[in-house]
Structure formats: structure tokens, C-alpha cells
Amino acid sequence: MKKCPSCNEKNWDYFRKVKRENEFQYFLICKNCLLIKNNTELSNSKLTDYYKNNYNKKNYSAEHNLIFDRMLIPSKFRIDLINKKGIKFSAGEKLLEIGPGSGSMLYLFEKMNLSTFAIEPDLDAVNWLKNNFKAKIFNSFFNDWVTNKDKNKEIKFDWVVLTHVLEHLKEPRLFVSQIKNELNKNGKLLIEIPNANNPYSDGKEWGYLFDPGHFYYYTIDNLEMMLNSLGFKIELITDSNLKPYKNILCIASRSETEIINYKNIIGGKYGILKLKLIWKRFEIIHILKYLFIKNPGRIVKSFFKKI
Numbered sequence: 001m002k003k004c005p006s007c008n009e010k011n012w013d014y015f016r017k018v019k020r021e022n023e024f025q026y027f028l029i030c031k032n033c034l035l036i037k038n039n040t041e042l043s044n045s046k047l048t049d050y051y052k053n054n055y056n057k058k059n060y061s062a063e064h065n066l067i068f069d070r071m072l073i074p075s076k077f078r079i080d081l082i083n084k085k086g087i088k089f090s091a092g093e094k095l096l097e098i099g100p101g102s103g104s105m106l107y108l109f110e111k112m113n114l115s116t117f118a119i120e121p122d123l124d125a126v127n128w129l130k131n132n133f134k135a136k137i138f139n140s141f142f143n144d145w146v147t148n149k150d151k152n153k154e155i156k157f158d159w160v161v162l163t164h165v166l167e168h169l170k171e172p173r174l175f176v177s178q179i180k181n182e183l184n185k186n187g188k189l190l191i192e193i194p195n196a197n198n199p200y201s202d203g204k205e206w207g208y209l210f211d212p213g214h215f216y217y218y219t220i221d222n223l224e225m226m227l228n229s230l231g232f233k234i235e236l237i238t239d240s241n242l243k244p245y246k247n248i249l250c251i252a253s254r255s256e257t258e259i260i261n262y263k264n265i266i267g268g269k270y271g272i273l274k275l276k277l278i279w280k281r282f283e284i285i286h287i288l289k290y291l292f293i294k295n296p297g298r299i300v301k302s303f304f305k306k307i
């Protein structure tokens with residue numbers, strides 16, 4: 001059994017199973033830091049097919065221009081929230097986005113005149129991005145890009161952006177430590193991930209939330225723990241991003257000094273039970289909503305119309 005990527009201990013317990021499209025996924029939980037792990041892992045070859053073969057279009061069941069329009073609202077939300085907290089993006093800064101999909105974040109960074117780069121494994125998304133954005137696009141997985149890049153022409157970035165990417169990684173700890181090497185001395189990481197404390201689903205079934213490509217489900221506390229232990233200083237971490245999803249949004253900067261996480265995560269039986277109850281509550285509310293409203297997705301659509 002693997003070490004926990006957040007707390008680096010090997011202390012897993014069974015958490016629960018979730019049904020999605022007639023298949024069960026089994027989850028474990030770290031007794032120490034409450035990180036949840038999908039123990040029904042897809043094989044590497046299945047994963048490669050999964051992401052290279054029109055992942056973005058399939059995932060959103062739409063063409064790129066429609067996905068772009070839809071994702072622009074939460075993307076603007078994200079940037080506004082970061083700016084409001086006093087963190088600014090400056091013209092000329094070099095920014096690398098990993099997995100930009102249909103490019104709604106790249107578009108906003110280009111509008112702010114940042115110098116943009118992107119790594120995207122889905123060829124179909126790459127073609128769309130190349131036709132519509134100024135960014136230099138690499139059609140690759142991040143790991144392959146790191147291995148194959150020309151060390152002589154190495155660029156260091158002021159920003160690396162990972163929105164809804166970290167949860168898709170089998171080796172998040174290794175990945176973040178590799179990203180650290182791509183950042184310049186004062187470089188920052190922008191991360192957004194789903195929130196394990198708020199498993200809200202807008203699909204027909206609650207289990208729709210659990211993409212088989214998601215390996216870990218984080219909380220604010222165990223994300224912070226992982227980043228601190230890898231030498232990142234947290235500049236901003238919040239779940240007040242976009243309701244009803246309450247995703248975790250985090251800005252962390254490279255730090256030269258050691259960071260000790262003083263946050264005391266209450267894991268153990270009590271912490272696990274609390275998370276189990278949270279998941280159960282979201283599952284039951286989702287079932288009830290579906291029984292009475294028939295189409296819970298409607299609520300989200302009307303919510304987006306309002307904002």
C-alpha cells in the first residue's frame with residue numbers, strides 16, 4: 001500500500017463505496033490526515049486513452065466553444081476572488097497552465113497580457129486552443145514534457161496553474177515537487193480542486209461526481225499539509241469560491257525556508273465518522289432532490305443564469 005501523499009504516512013482505512021454508471025468505486029481514507037483515495041484505480045493504458053481521446057468534449061458533452069462559454073463564468077469568479085485577496089497577475093509574467101481544456105482561464109490571462117504557455121494531452125483540445133489563443137501549446141502529458149524538454153532553453157515560470165488537475169494525479173506529491181522546479185524563485189502555484197467536505201453533485205445520480213479519473217479527494221487541511229511539506233507557503237486557501245460546489249482554491253508560493261504545518265488535523269475515528277456523515281448527507285439530499293425535482297441539474301443552470 002502506498003504512502004499518503006499529504007502526510008507521508010501509511011495508515012489507510014476503508015471509507016465507503018460509491019456507485020457510478022453501474023460500477024462501484026471503493027474509497028480508502030488516511031486515518032492521519034483524512035485524505036480520501038480512490039482504490040479502484042484505472043490502469044495507466046486506460047488512463048491514456050481516457051485523456052487523449054476527446055476527454056474534454058466527452059466530459060462536458062459539448063463542443064469547445066460551448067464549454068468555453070460555460071467555464072468562463074467560474075473562471076472569472078476565480079480570478080476576481082484572487083484579486084480581491086490582494087494577489088495580482090502582472091503583465092509580462094510567464095504563466096504555464098496544465099490541462100487548460102477549452103481555455104477559459106488562458107483567455108483571461110491573455111487579457112491581462114501575461115505570457116502564456118500550456119500543456120494539454122487531449123489533441124482535439126490542443127487544436128482548438130492553437131486556433132483561438134496566443135499561448136504556446138504543448139500536446140503532451142506533464143511528465144513526458146518534463147522528461148523531454150530542451151534543458152538549454154529552459155524557462156522558469158512565475159505561475160503554474162492547475163485547475164481541476166491535481167485530483168486526477170496518481171502521484172500528486174511527485175508532480176507538485178516537479179512543478180516546484182519549473183517555478184522561479186518567487187513563483188506561485190494556483191490550484192483548484194473539488195472539496196471532500198462538500199461532495200455536491202449536479203448529475204442525475206450522486207455518483208456522477210466521482211469521475212473514475214479522480215484518484216484523491218482533498219480537504220483544505222490536507223492540501224495545505226501536502227503543499228507545506230513540499231516547501232510551499234500558502235498565500236490563499238478558501239472554499240468560498242463557487243457555490244454550490246465550494247471547490248478549494250489555493251495560491252501557494254515557493255518558499256526557501258522550511259515550513260512547519262502547525263495545523264492539527266483531527267483524524268482518527270472521529271474525523272472519519274464526521275466525513276462519512278457529510279458524504280451520506282450529500283448523497284441523501286441528492287436522492288431527495290431527484291425524487292422531488294426530477295432534474296437537479298436545472299437548479300445549477302438557473303443559478304448560473306442568476307449570476
Ligand SMILES: [Zn+2]
Nearest residue numbers: 004007030033
Ligand atoms: Zn495522510
